[in-house]
Amino acid sequence: MSNRRRFMKMASLGSLFAFGAKAQQIPSPTQIEGPFYPTYEQKDKDFDLTKFKGSQQSAKGTIIEVFGRVLDLQGKPIENATVDLWQANAAGRYRHPHDDNNAPLDPNFQGWSIVPSGKKGEFKFKTILPGAYPIGKKRLRPPHIHFKVSKKDYHELTTQMYFPGQDLNKKDNLLQRLSKKEQDLLIAKKIEGKIPRYEFSIYLKEV
Ligand SMILES: [Fe+2]
Structure with missing residues (x-):
């Protein structure tokens, strides 16, 4: 190996290590x-979206839990972030005047939650698996939760969380x-x- 090539190889390895040291998310x-x-x-925006406070009735659908963390780009937890989330019900309908999907509303589904992150950046909520819903005549949005x-x-971050193993994920433009x-x-x-x-x-x- 020529000196020049050896030098180039060392340099590229060096930059790899340097990148590793500074690697950030x-x-x-x-x-x-x-x-x-x-x-x-709505008075109730707590971590349990499967029922309104004081009600014995539960939302329809598959109950799930979401364990989240809010982190900075070095992976350090961010405490007391405001996590605002909303989603469609199990049938794929939002409680919103502009949602003209024919799917039924679920009177027991809270649909919206605002929770703070804890000391380790953690947050947790219980909900139901959101249904897919149509956008126009040809497209279906995969199940997702807005954040x-x-x-x-x-x-401030506005984003959506998706679920693994959903075929619709592969066809979703967003x-x-x-x-x-x-x-x-x-x-x-x-x-x-x-x-x-x-x-x-x-x-x-x-910032
Ligand atoms: Fe949505």
Whole structure:
């Protein structure tokens, strides 16, 4: 090997190590808010979307839990971020005046929650697996949960969480326009259990 080639090889290895040392996460990609951000006030926006406080009735659908974390780009937890999330019910309908999907509303589904992240950046909520819903005549959106996450000194993030193993993910324009790495960030990881659990990490960029 010539000295020049040896030098080039060393240099590229060096830059690899340098990259490794400084490796940082990319921020979670943004996704559109969509037309169904809740417009109504509701007293109950707690972590349990499967029922309204004080009610014995539960929402229809498959109950799931989402365990999330809010992190900075170095992977450090962000405490007390505001995690605002909303979603369609099991039938794919939002409680929103502009949702003209014929699917039924579910009077027991809370649909909207605002929870703070804890000391380790963690947040948790219980909900039902959202249904897919039509966009126009030809497209179906895969099941997803909308998120708006904010914290002082960080860029506010509006995004969507997707579910693994959904065939509709492969046909969804919003998801497919992202790189593979970005898609991986928005598709939660499933942990099997009596109640299926989905893990979702959110990475915020400092201002
Ligand atoms: Fe949506």
